[in-house]
Each structure stands twice: as C-alpha cells, then as structure tokens.
Amino acid sequence: MVRHTQREIMRICAAFLAAASLLSFSGCGEAQREAAKASAKEITLWTHSAGSQAELDADHQMINAYNKSPNRKATVRLQSFPQSSYNDSIISASSAGNLPCLVDVDQPNTPYWAWANILDPITDKALLKRANQLMKSAKGTWNDKIYTVGYFDATxxxxxxxxxxxxxxxxxxxxxxxxxxxxxxxxxxxxxxxxxxxxxxxxxxxxxxxxxxxxxxxxxxxxxxxxxxxxxxxxxxxxxxxxxxxxxxxxxxxxxxxxxxxxxxxxxxxxxxxxxxxxxxxxxxxxxxxxxxxxxxxxxxxxxxxxxxxxxxxxxxGGSWTVGITPTCANKEAAQDYLRFSLQDKFIAIMSKAGMNIPVTPGAQQLVPQFAKGGDMQVFTQISQRYAKMRPETPxxxxxxxxxxxxxxxxxxxxxxxxxxxxxxxxxxxxxxxxxxxxxx
Known part of the structure; x- marks a missing residue:
C-alpha cells in the first residue's frame, strides 16, 4: 500500500512539474512524508490463525475494542495466514520490505527473527511494565531484551x-x-x-x-x-x-x-x-x-x-505464540500502544479460552473457570509456573x-x-x- 501511494505521489509531482514547474522536488518529498503519516494511521497485524476460527474471533474482539477506543493511536487491521505457510510468508515479506507493523511469532523463533531484522525490541515503558507482569513463558527475549509478548502458554x-x-x-x-x-x-x-x-x-x-x-x-x-x-x-x-x-x-x-x-x-x-x-x-x-x-x-x-x-x-x-513489532513499522508508538491495550486480563482470558491454553496473568486465570482455583486445568498453570524452561533463546x-x-x-x-x-x-x-x-x- 505504501509503495503504491508513493508511485501515485511521484506521478502527481511529475504532472505538476511538466505543467507549470510550480512544485519542487522538496515539495514531492513533503508529499511523500504526508503520505507516510497517513499510512501510519492504519497499522496491520499478521497472524498464523487462519485455520482457527476461535483464535481469529478473539483477535477481532481485541482489535475492535481498540479501534473503538477514544484514545487509540491508529486503526488496527488484521490479516490471517494458514499456519503451514505463515513463516514463509514472513520471510518473503521481510526480503521484499513489505512487513506489516505487527506479526505474531512462535516464542522460540523470536531470537532468529530478531537477529534477521524481522523484529525490533519493545521500548515503550508502559508495555514493558505490563510485560514484566506476565509469566516468563509469555515473552520472547534475546540478548536480555523483550521482543514479543503473548496471551497464553502451553506446556x-x-x-x-x-x-x-x-x-x-x-x-x-x-x-x-x-x-x-x-x-x-x-x-x-x-x-x-x-x-x-x-x-x-x-x-x-x-x-x-x-x-x-x-x-x-x-x-x-x-x-x-x-x-x-x-x-x-x-x-x-x-x-x-x-x-x-x-x-x-x-x-x-x-x-x-x-x-x-x-x-x-x-x-x-x-x-x-x-x-x-x-x-x-x-x-x-x-x-x-x-x-x-x-x-x-x-x-x-x-x-x-x-x-x-x-x-x-x-x-x-513452555512458550507459545507471541506478538512483536517490525523494524519497518511507520507507527511503532501505536503498535506498542495496541499491544499494551490487548494485554488486559479480559483479553488475555478471551484468547486463552479460544485455544484452552494457560492465561498468562493471575487475573486472567481467574476469568477462565478451568484455570481458576479448583478448575480441572489449573494443574497446567502450576506445572508451567514451577517447571517450564524456555527452549534455547538463540537464533x-x-x-x-x-x-x-x-x-x-x-x-x-x-x-x-x-x-x-x-x-x-x-x-x-x-x-x-x-x-x-x-x-x-
């Protein structure tokens, strides 16, 4: 979308130059900057969940809630891929410079994607504070930096x-x-x-x-x-x-x-x-x-x-699917703001229910009866919290x-x-x- 917009701008600039020479190249540059600002008002999340309607529904609930928020910093869109072809789609998009702002990533793949410049570390203080409240297995890290955060764990x-x-x-x-x-x-x-x-x-x-x-x-x-x-x-x-x-x-x-x-x-x-x-x-x-x-x-x-x-x-x-931000994102502030918004207990609970996986905060666990005190799946939370070890955090x-x-x-x-x-x-x-x-x- 961005590259198409730039081509349109260049054609407009060329037309003006040919007609009256009234618009300078610096003007074209300004037009391109304005187009970049416009595109940054809409950010896209790519997910591997095309084959899971329950997880897609959960994603849509979170995104719709954010898009209706008066404090939103951008409009979030969702694009889903089959899990079998998802990683290849990411690699191809990275090579072509067409990555979206947000991508979900299987937690053990985080270090490789960070090394390959597919992911940027999280820097927003409010988001990092929330990340530190999640179970360790809900974070993708490399070189002591947090790159991705997630809503559930599997064990x-x-x-x-x-x-x-x-x-x-x-x-x-x-x-x-x-x-x-x-x-x-x-x-x-x-x-x-x-x-x-x-x-x-x-x-x-x-x-x-x-x-x-x-x-x-x-x-x-x-x-x-x-x-x-x-x-x-x-x-x-x-x-x-x-x-x-x-x-x-x-x-x-x-x-x-x-x-x-x-x-x-x-x-x-x-x-x-x-x-x-x-x-x-x-x-x-x-x-x-x-x-x-x-x-x-x-x-x-x-x-x-x-x-x-x-x-x-x-x-x-331990460790399951998480979400991170790409280096080419035009509005990283909005991308991190959306992630922080989506990590509310109520949304973590919705996503966890979709796949019946471990909610990654105590508050969210209490919102899912199976994982609340006395629930028949609470044992998995206990196993994960006490015994889970991450797969090697290396590319x-x-x-x-x-x-x-x-x-x-x-x-x-x-x-x-x-x-x-x-x-x-x-x-x-x-x-x-x-x-x-x-x-x-």
Missing amino acids: TALFARRSVLEKNGIRIATVDHPWSKTEMDDALAKLKSSGEWSYPFEIGTADNKSEWYAYAYGPILQSFGGDLINREDYQTADGKLNGTAAKDFAHWMQDLVTKGYINSKGGSDTALDFVNNKSGLLYGGIWSMSTFQKYAKDYDDIVAMPMTDFGHGSVAG AYNFISTEFRKTIGDIMNGADVDTWLDKAVNHIDGNIQGADGYTKN
Missing part, C-alpha cells in the same frame, strides 16, 4: 488414568512431588508386565517433522542434567548435548524402545489413542485435554502429572531443533549414542560458527 505433562495407577500400585504424582527416575522406571515396568498394552507408554514419536522432539524431549534431557546447548553464551553444544548426562538421557530413550515401553513409530493422534486405551501412560501437551474433554467417557478418571524428575528437577516445555534454535530431532530419532532406532551425539554437536557448532556466532551487526 507438557504426563497423563494417566487414576484407576490404572491404583490398580498397578503406582503413586499418583503431584506438582509438589513428581515421580523420581526410579518410580518412573518402576511404573513403566509394571504397566508393561500387566500385558494390557503392546506399548504402555506413548510419547509422540510419530511427530518427527515438527519441533516436538525439542519441545518435549529437550526437557527430559535437561532433567537428566544435559541441554541442547551451553546457555552461558550459546556458542557451543559441546559438553551439554554429548556429555555424561546427555548420554544417560539418550540411553534411557533408547531403552524405552528396546524394553518395549514405546513404539519408535507411534500413533499419529496420541491423545485419541489414549482415550481408546491404546496406552496406559501418555506424555503430551496441554492440547491433549481438548481431546479428552470431547471424547473420553471416563474424563474424570484422567489425571495430569508433571514429568518425572530424572535427577535435576522436573522440567516442562540457532531451529537448526538445533532439527538436528536434535534427527539424532534422537536415530538413537531410538538403535544408532550408537556416543557417535550420534558427537555428530550432532559438530553440526550444531558448525552452524553457529558459520553464522559468526549469530551476533547482530
């Missing part, structure tokens, strides 16, 4: 049936007392020996094209004492992804297959399979609850528990995630642990070095 948990655990003499884990590694191994052995399931444990191994492995298995690695990268400076994975703790983790994952606890080529819908009793224990995301609520006749028998403490505390996946994350997924997939299918972990470290370190450490010019 991971173990799901089981209370009756199954009691029948097999297995303690129901709580947020205060997760299972120990010994308890986890004992529970898996008991479930396997019961003979009720071919594979008693489901961990989503079939989801080997997304970042599920890093999101879900990375926390297990961290609980063993390893990590995807050294977080002191994010320059190497050596010692973290191939150290003793990481090897113990990898051997444990491999043993899940060799002992017949999991299928390395698991089901495509793990939550529905659990509803249909194809597994006795499920490691999945909060979104599994929507399937349980819709299809499980024994919903009240299902319990959600934190993941096992493998020696360094229970760790849960190298996407490469790390892909490398980790391939490596752990191969190891679960019998690859040599030491060789494959060392290979992954070499590939990750090579990527970081090839990008000059992902330092921003």
Whole structure:
C-alpha cells in the first residue's frame, strides 16, 4: 500500500512539474512524508490463525475494542495466514520490505527473527511494565531484551488414568512431588508386565517433522542434567548435548524402545489413542485435554502429572505464540500502544479460552473457570509456573531443533549414542560458527 501511494505521489509531482514547474522536488518529498503519516494511521497485524476460527474471533474482539477506543493511536487491521505457510510468508515479506507493523511469532523463533531484522525490541515503558507482569513463558527475549509478548502458554505433562495407577500400585504424582527416575522406571515396568498394552507408554514419536522432539524431549534431557546447548553464551553444544548426562538421557530413550515401553513409530493422534486405551501412560501437551474433554467417557478418571524428575528437577516445555513489532513499522508508538491495550486480563482470558491454553496473568486465570482455583486445568498453570524452561533463546534454535530431532530419532532406532551425539554437536557448532556466532551487526 505504501509503495503504491508513493508511485501515485511521484506521478502527481511529475504532472505538476511538466505543467507549470510550480512544485519542487522538496515539495514531492513533503508529499511523500504526508503520505507516510497517513499510512501510519492504519497499522496491520499478521497472524498464523487462519485455520482457527476461535483464535481469529478473539483477535477481532481485541482489535475492535481498540479501534473503538477514544484514545487509540491508529486503526488496527488484521490479516490471517494458514499456519503451514505463515513463516514463509514472513520471510518473503521481510526480503521484499513489505512487513506489516505487527506479526505474531512462535516464542522460540523470536531470537532468529530478531537477529534477521524481522523484529525490533519493545521500548515503550508502559508495555514493558505490563510485560514484566506476565509469566516468563509469555515473552520472547534475546540478548536480555523483550521482543514479543503473548496471551497464553502451553506446556507438557504426563497423563494417566487414576484407576490404572491404583490398580498397578503406582503413586499418583503431584506438582509438589513428581515421580523420581526410579518410580518412573518402576511404573513403566509394571504397566508393561500387566500385558494390557503392546506399548504402555506413548510419547509422540510419530511427530518427527515438527519441533516436538525439542519441545518435549529437550526437557527430559535437561532433567537428566544435559541441554541442547551451553546457555552461558550459546556458542557451543559441546559438553551439554554429548556429555555424561546427555548420554544417560539418550540411553534411557533408547531403552524405552528396546524394553518395549514405546513404539519408535507411534500413533499419529496420541491423545485419541489414549482415550481408546491404546496406552496406559501418555506424555503430551496441554492440547491433549481438548481431546479428552470431547471424547473420553471416563474424563474424570484422567489425571495430569508433571514429568518425572530424572535427577535435576522436573522440567516442562513452555512458550507459545507471541506478538512483536517490525523494524519497518511507520507507527511503532501505536503498535506498542495496541499491544499494551490487548494485554488486559479480559483479553488475555478471551484468547486463552479460544485455544484452552494457560492465561498468562493471575487475573486472567481467574476469568477462565478451568484455570481458576479448583478448575480441572489449573494443574497446567502450576506445572508451567514451577517447571517450564524456555527452549534455547538463540537464533540457532531451529537448526538445533532439527538436528536434535534427527539424532534422537536415530538413537531410538538403535544408532550408537556416543557417535550420534558427537555428530550432532559438530553440526550444531558448525552452524553457529558459520553464522559468526549469530551476533547482530
């Protein structure tokens, strides 16, 4: 829109010059500045939610409320894209210089987008003050600066049936007392020996094209004492992804297959399979609850528990979609003002309800009965607040995630642990070095 306006202005300027030479080039420049001011009165938000009517409706509610506000600093428009093509659309628009003012971004992608000049850090004091009131997992950060803010969080948990655990003499884990590694191994052995399931444990191994492995298995690695990268400076994975703790983790994952606890080529819908009793224990995301609520006749028998403490505390996946501001935005003041307005508890609650995810402020949690005190999903808020750890806040994350997924997939299918972990470290370190450490010019 802006480039079209500029072309129109240049044609007008040329016409005036040809006719009477009454308008100088400085006049054209002034006309362009006026056009820029006009375009800044309308800002656009791009979202990945084209396939989710509930989330789109929530976005429209927030935007309509802001646009009706007497104190609005611009009119906000919404443009939605399918999630499958969203990231490519952003990259293409960035290359062409056509980014909108506001874009939503999956929280772990924030550092890469900041490094690639797709995002600018938040600077508005009122917005930063509000950001500091959100759960940590609702912020996208890089180099100690906040770039994005969000309305909800997603996390991971173990799901089981209370009756199954009691029948097999297995303690129901709580947020205060997760299972120990010994308890986890004992529970898996008991479930396997019961003979009720071919594979008693489901961990989503079939989801080997997304970042599920890093999101879900990375926390297990961290609980063993390893990590995807050294977080002191994010320059190497050596010692973290191939150290003793990481090897113990990898051997444990491999043993899940060799002992017949999991299928390395698991089901495509793990939550529905659990509803249909194809597994006795499920490691999945909060979104599994929507399937349980819709299809499980024994919903009240299902319990959600934190993941096992493998020696360094229970760790849960965290971080979901957030929103940030682009460097080319012509009205950053308005963009930040809209974000601050949209982060009111009532709007956070509306957006959280749309996907039934964790509201990221205490006030918003009280507005969503499922997450309020006594609600059947309050446990996820507790798990997230106590145990969630962000995926590595580095522009190298996407490469790390892909490398980790391939490596752990191969190891679960019998690859040599030491060789494959060392290979992954070499590939990750090579990527970081090839990008000059992902330092921003």
